[in-house]
Amino acid sequence: MSEQSKTLEIMRRIGAPKPEKIRITGILQSPELSSLTVVMTQEVNDSSAELLRLFGDQEINVRFISKYSDANGDTSLCICIDPAFFETAVDLVDVNENALHIKEFVYRSQVRVISIYPHKERARVAERLFTTLRMNGIDPLSTNNASSVISCVISGEHIQQALACLDQAFELP
Numbered sequence: 001m002s003e004q005s006k007t008l009e010i011m012r013r014i015g016a017p018k019p020e021k022i023r024i025t026g027i028l029q030s031p032e033l034s035s036l037t038v039v040m041t042q043e044v045n046d047s048s049a050e051l052l053r054l055f056g057d058q059e060i061n062v063r064f065i066s067k068y069s070d071a072n073g074d075t076s077l078c079i080c081i082d083p084a085f086f087e088t089a090v091d092l093v094d095v096n097e098n099a100l101h102i103k104e105f106v107y108r109s110q111v112r113v114i115s116i117y118p119h120k121e122r123a124r125v126a127e128r129l130f131t132t133l134r135m136n137g138i139d140p141l142s143t144n145n146a147s148s149v150i151s152c153v154i155s156g157e158h159i160q161q162a163l164a165c166l167d168q169a170f171e172l173p
Contacts, residue, residue: 021171022128023119029163030113033063034086035078035141035153036093039104042073047100051077054092060085064113064153066144074103078142080113080153110156111141114163115149116170125170126150132169138162 040047048067055062064080081089090107097105118125129150133140138161140152154162 019128019169021169022125023171024125025117025119026172027117027163027166027170028115029159030063030080030115032083032156033080033111033113034083034089034107034109035064035080035111036089036105036107037076037078037142038093038100038102039070040075040077041101041103042069042075046075047102048075048077051079051093051096051100054096055079055081055089058085058088058092060089060092064142064144064151066142066153078153080111083109108141108155111153112156112159113151113153114159114166115151116166117149128169129166132165133162136161136165138165 038051052062060081062079062081064078066078067075069075079089086107086109093100093102093105093107096102116125116129126145129152130140130143133152133154138154138158140154142153144151
């Protein structure tokens with residue numbers, strides 16, 4: 001068990017003090033989507049653009065994208081798409097796995113993106129979002145942020161639980 005998981009488990013058992021709600025502008029959730037996450041090896045140039053080109057050729061609309069490089073230099077790319085294109089997208093990645101230098105490929109047919117809109121200059125919103133979810137046993141599948149929004153991908157089976165615990169952590173105007 002990782003140190004982070006041990007800490008969370010201890011906090012769950014002994015109970016952490018309930019923090020004051022953070023005031024935010026809004027919480028939105030996407031319609032049902034499907035997600036594909038690929039990890040591409042560092043051995044070659046990043047193949048993300050090529051994967052997106054392949055999706056574009058098949059008219060697969062990308063609704064969410066998150067990309068980062070890990071400590072080994074491998075690129076992780078999470079893409080959420082409309083469920084109608086899920087099988088086509090999975091097949092496309094499978095067929096092009098070697099050409100795209102894909103090391104890992106994980107997909108889920110039912111996910112949602114939850115987006116939190118903090119008030120201007122309100123600190124600790126991302127921290128509260130992720131801590132609240134993790135304390136309630138929900139691991140975001142991917143995250144993305146901009147100056148005005150923090151988004152995370154949640155498995156469809158956990159969406160109601162996630163929204164309920166976020167309601168306890170955040171205050172809407």
